[in-house]
Amino acid sequence: MAEVVGLRCIRCQAEYTDLGLVKGCPACLSRGLPTNVAVEYDYDRIRRSFHPRDALAGPMSMWRYSDLLPVPETSAVTMGEGMTPLVPVPRLAKRLGLRELYVKDESRNPTSSFKDRLASCAISVARERGARVITGSSSGNAGAATAAFSARAGLPCVMFTTQQFPQAMKAQMAVYGTKLLAAPTVPDRWRLVEAGVDQLGWFPVTVFVYPLVGSNPYGIEGYKTIAYELVEQLGHVPPHVVFPVGAGDAFFGAWKGFDEYRQLGYTDSVPRMHAAEIFGPLENAISQGLDHVEETESGPTVAISVGLNMSTYQALHVLRATHGAARSADDQELIDMQIALASDEGMYLEASSVLSLVGVQKMVAAGDIDPAQAVVAFLTSSGLKDPEMTLSHMNPIPTCDANLESALQVLRDSYHFDGRGVAVGPDLGGDS
Numbered sequence: 326m327a328e329v330v331g332l333r334c335i336r337c338q339a340e341y342t343d344l345g346l347v348k349g350c351p352a353c354l355s356r357g358l359p360t361n362v363a364v365e366y367d368y369d370r371i372r373r374s375f376h377p378r379d380a381l382a383g384p385m386s387m388w389r390y391s392d393l394l395p396v397p398e399t400s401a402v403t404m405g406e407g408m409t410p411l412v413p414v415p416r417l418a419k420r421l422g423l424r425e426l427y428v429k430d431e432s433r434n435p436t437s438s439f440k441d442r443l444a445s446c447a448i449s450v451a452r453e454r455g456a457r458v459i460t461g462s463s464s465g466n467a468g469a470a471t472a473a474f475s476a477r478a479g480l481p482c483v484m485f486t487t488q489q490f491p492q493a494m495k496a497q498m499a500v501y502g503t504k505l506l507a508a509p510t511v512p513d514r515w516r517l518v519e520a521g522v523d524q525l526g527w528f529p530v531t532v533f534v535y536p537l538v539g540s541n542p543y544g545i546e547g548y549k550t551i552a553y554e555l556v557e558q559l560g561h562v563p564p565h566v567v568f569p570v571g572a573g574d575a576f577f578g579a580w581k582g583f584d585e586y587r588q589l590g591y592t593d594s595v596p597r598m599h600a601a602e603i604f605g606p607l608e609n610a611i612s613q614g615l616d617h618v619e620e621t622e623s624g625p626t627v628a629i630s631v632g633l634n635m636s637t638y639q640a641l642h643v644l645r646a647t648h649g650a651a652r653s654a655d656d657q658e659l660i661d662m663q664i665a666l667a668s669d670e671g672m673y674l675e676a677s678s679v680l681s682l683v684g685v686q687k688m689v690a691a692g693d694i695d696p697a698q699a700v701v702a703f704l705t706s707s708g709l710k711d712p713e714m715t716l717s718h719m720n721p722i723p724t725c726d727a728n729l730e731s732a733l734q735v736l737r738d739s740y741h742f743d744g745r746g747v748a749v750g751p752d753l754g755g756d757s
């Protein structure tokens with residue numbers, strides 16, 4: 326593990342020795358600029374004791390990088406999260422006009438989303454510090470991950486949610502023995518978490534301060550491993566990385582990982598990191614030249630996991646530090662991309678996840694990304710989290726009689742398929 330020496334404000338750089346800050350920087354908050362804090366280590370000490378090649382002998386999980394995390398691997402609350410595959414997607418690359426496109430498939434995590442990195446690291450810290458109750462506010466992936474890792478840690482979890490969200494996510498949140506409570510509204514959820522934190526000493530994992538600052542800073546440390554894994558898997562720093570961004574926890578965490586590697590001298594650059602959004606709060610902040618993020622107009626969206634009309638300073642900081650772009654997408658673009666990724670490459674990801682790929686498409690068109698350069702799109706979660714949404718955009722399954730003639734007739738009528746496929750060679754897809 327790396328020894329934590331303090332927490333530092335991302336905006337004003339104030340350093341705090343109170344390691345229990347969970348509502349962001351008090352100084353910035355008092356000026357009306359809510360901002361998260363980030364965990365600080367003794368980097369000289371890390372440089373002397375760790376080299377990235379040491380991680381290769383570690384477990385096949387994000388804890389192979391525990392030398393850069395706030396908890397030792399031996400006391401981590403873990404189920405093998407992280408070390409998700411980096412998959413080349415040559416057919417989709419061709420469709421988008423790119424030479425080299427990879428996806429980091431976070432649906433391969435224990436609860437099928439990237440939030441396992443957050444929950445594993447935050448709840449490991451919580452258990453080390455003797456926390457008695459874990460809490461959070463979520464109607465989806467963060468709730469499932471927090472619930473699962475609380476169960477794994479043997480700690481009770483009180484999770485505030487609302488009634489409107491997909492069945493699959495409800496089942497997933499409930500099954501771990503979570504004390505699940507539906508509050509009237511989303512802001513009510515946040516206030517209830519805050520009351521539990523302030524009055525009962527509960528340990529928060531997810532966002533709960535509004536205007537948003539981001540999630541628990543120790544949880545965000547878990548997201549640094551995305552950067553370490555990408556460097557390990559590619560053998561170098563990719564030129565472009567695109568994330569679906571809501572509160573920007575993973576976006577900031579991955580940037581912190583790249584930045585630490587550069588500061589420690591293990592790499593010599595940081596990628597340009599780009600944000601794909603639904604309602605465009607970061608795009609708005611960048612185009613207006615703001616030093617904070619403002620709410621934008623919102624409406625219903627299929628991107629339930631990332632459909633925020635607000636973001637955070639931590640996300641804006643990454644865009645500014647890496648000269649990243651922010652672009653928005655609509656529901657139809659997400660559904661089309663979800664189907665394209667599944668039918669081109671055999672990968673079924675949540676609509677919110679493929680937002681990064683729609684972002685890539687828009688950034689290439691806008692000139693933000695040079696299509697000759699390699700791009701990594703971060704895919705956050707499994708399509709099985711919300712199958713009803715996908716099914717509502719598919720044709721009903723056609724019926725055939727119990728003979729091949731009938732089957733062939735239906736194949737022709739419904740799929741324009743004559744029953745004779747074409748042979749495919751190993752080079753099809755055009756990545757050679």
Ligand SMILES: [Zn+2]
Pocket residue numbers: 334335336337338339350351352353354360
């Ligand atoms: Zn500050």
